[in-house]
Amino acid sequence: MTQTPALRLTAVVATLLATSGICRAAETITRFEAGDASTDLVIASVTDLDFMRPLIDAFQENNPGISVTYIENTSNNLDASVSSACTDREFFADLVISSSIAQQVRLVNGGCAREIGTPVLASLPDWAQWRGELIGLTYEPAVMVYNKAAFASEEPPRSRFDLIDLMRQSGSLNGRIATYDIEESGVGYLFAFQDSTEASTWGRLIEGFGRNSVATFCCSSEVIDRVADGRAYIGYNVLGSYALSRADNDPRIGVVMPTDYTLVLARAGYIPREANNPLAARAFLELALSPRGRTILDGETHLLTPLSGPVALAGLGAGEEPALRPIPLSPALLVSLDRAKRAQFLSQWRKSVTPPTP
C-alpha cells in the first residue's frame, strides 16, 4: 500500500477449519482500512490476494471512504460458507467472486444473488453473464504448462492428442504429470467435466493419466511449482492466469494453449441478496470492467477480462490460432453439480486415476 499511505493494511490470518484432504483449509481475512472508514466492502473470493490487490488499491483510490475486507478461501469452503449464509438469510459478504463458476451459478439459481443493475452488463458478451446477477470478470484459459528442461530435445505437446500420444509412447512421463485434484478443487472438477463434454479425448486422457500415475493437487500454483522445479514435466488444465504470470518471471516453464480446444473460464462475481453494501460492490464490479480495471487485469496478473481476453490470447498462440471455448455462465453448469452425476463422474475418475498418497 505504498501508493496510498493513508491506508493501513492489517492482515489477519485465521485458521478456521482444518478439513482433512484440503491443502489450504484456511480462511484468510485481510483488511484494507480506509482513513476514516464510513462503510465497509466485504469481498469473499477464492482468488489469491496478490492477484486482486491492484484492483482493490484502485478501488480505494476511487472510493477513499470505503474500507475493504477480503476473505479468501478454497472454492469448496467458500461455497459452503456462502450457501449456508444464503439459506439462513444472513450476511456473509457484499461480493462473492469465485473461479468455481458452477457453484456460483448454483447459488444464483438458488436465489442467493441480487440484480447488479449496471450498464456495464450491456457490453459483456452473453456467455459472460447470467440473469443480470452473475457476471464474468476474467478470461482465464485452461493451459498446459511444461518444464522446458524436460522438453529440451523434443517438442512439448501442443494439443491433447500430442499429450495422449506422449503418454502412450514412452514411460518417461510416468509420475511426471500433475493436474488438479478434481474432487477437491472446484475449478479442476469444472475443467474436467467440461473436457468430458467437449470431446472424446477425455476418456483416453484419463486412461493415460492412470497409466502414468498422475499426481493431483488442490491448486494451480502447486501444479506449477512442481513443473517449475522438475518434479513434474507437464501440468494439465492449469489456470492460464497463474501459469502466464509465473512464466513471465520463471524461465523454467513454458505455457501451451491446447490447439484442439482451449477452455476459458471467467471468474464469476455476484452480489449476495443479503449484501450490506451492494452499491460499493457494484462499483467494484464496474471498476473491474472499466478501462482502468481492464488495464489492471490485463497486466501482470494475466487475469484478463471477457472484453479484452480474446484479443490478448490470440497474440499468445504459437502461430496457430487458439480455439478458445469460453464456458458460458448458464444453468447448464448445474448438471456438473448434480449429486448423482458428480458421483458417477468422480467414480469414473477414480477408476481411471489412482490418487497418489498425500
Added chain:
Amino acid sequence: MTNPLTQLASGPSRSIAWRLTLLLTLLLTIAAAGTVIAALSYGQTAATRAFDRLLTGAALQIAERISVVEGETVIDIPLSAFGLLSLAAEDRIFYRIIAPGGETLTGDESFPLPDTSGNSAGPLLYDAEFSGEAVRAIRMQRFLAERAVRGPITVIVAQTLRARSELANEIVARAVIGVILAGGVTLALALLAMHLALSPLRRIERAILARDPKDLTPFSTATPREVEALVAAINRFMARLDRRVGAMQGFVADAAHQMRTPITALRAQTELAMEEDDPRKLKTLQRRIRDRAIGVSRLTDQLLSHALVTHRADMATLELIDLRRVAVEAEREARRTGGAQGIALDLPADPVMVRGDAFSLREAARNLITNALAHGQPPVSLRVGITPEGKAMIAAHDHGPGMKPDQLARIGERFARDASNPQSAGLGLAIVAEVAEFHQGSIRTARGDNGGFEVRIELPLVITPEAAPNPEDTE
C-alpha cells in the same frame, strides 16, 4: 309558414365528413381494443405453450436417462436437458427426482409436488412457488420394473417465468404496434375514401358558389345517386324561382305599360276639363274622368290581385275546401266593395269539395262576378255545382250576349280587354285562368239554353267520405 331552407340552416351543422371520421375512429378504437385484449390472452397462452414444451422435453430427456444398474438406480442427467432449458436464458432451473419409495434421489429436496394426488401417469404441468419466485413445473413419472427397483420414479423439472413473460410481452407489444399501425393506416385510407366519396358534394357546392346569382338554369353537374334528389330539389326550386322572376318581370313590364295609357288619358282629360268653360261639356268630361279613374282603380286592384294569386300559386299549401263557401264569401266581398248588388247565389245542397287555396279561389270567384257585372247583362248569378263530367265547378252567369268569338279565343290572356270599355282592366279572366291552372283545372265558357252566358272554372272534385252537409257550409 316555416321555410324549409331556414330550418336546414339552423339545424345541427356537423358535416358528414366529421360524423364519418368520428364513427370510423370509434369503430377502429373498439376493434383495436378487442384485438389487444385478444393478443394479451394469446400472448400468455403462446408463451406458456412454447416454454411448457421446453420443460416437457427436458423432463423427457432426464427420465429417459434413468436406469437401474446392478440394483442401483442410476440417474445420469443429460447436459442437453439443461441446454434445452437454457434456451430460456435468464431463467432459474430446478429439478427433483424422487424414487418410488418417496426419497429424493437428486435435485432440490424441498421442491413442491403438485397438489393433485398422482393418479395420472402422464406429464402434469403445474404452477408453484419456489425459492422466492413463481415457477412453472412439470411432473413426469417413469415406471421402473426391475427386480431391485419397482415403481414410479418421479421427475420434476421447473423453471422461473422470466422468459415466458418476456415472450408474452413481446407478442403483445408487437400485436399492439401492429394494431396501432394497421388502425392508423385503415383510418387514413378510410378518410381518403371518404374524401373521395364526398367529392361530388364539394363539386356541387363549388358549382353553386361559382354560379352567377342571376343564372337560374338547372345544374347539369354529374351527381351521385345519393344526392340526386337533393340536386333535383334544388333544380326544381331554381326553376320555380326562374318562373317567378320571369312572371314578375313580365308582369311589371305589362303593368307599367297598362298603367301608363289610362293615366296619360286621364291627365289629358283633366287638362281638357280645366280649359272647358261650357258647363255641359264639362259635365261630360267629368263623367269620363270618373270612368277612367274607376278603370285605373280596378286595374290597380286587379294587378295586385293577380300578383297575389301568382305568388300563391307557387307558395300556398292546398287544403280541402268547399266551393259553396268560396262562392258565399266571394259574393259577400263583391257586395262589400260595391257595384255588385243583386247577385244570386245558386248553390247545391251537398258540399262540393276541392283541394285548393281558399284565397285564390275566392279571388277567382270575385273576378268572375266582376267580369259578369262589367261585360254581361244582369241579372248575374254565381253558381256552384258538379258538371256532367264529374268536375267541381264555380261559374258566373249573366244574361248578356256573351263574348265575341275573337274574345273567346283570347280568354284568360292578360290585358285582353275590351277596348271600348274604359273600366275594363283586362286582367279579371287572366287571374281566373291562372287560378284554374294552378288547381289543375280549366276555364270554360258556355251559353245557357235559355239565353245568357257563363264563365266557369272546372276543378277536380274531391270525394270525401264525410262529405255530409255541414250546417255552416249551407248557411
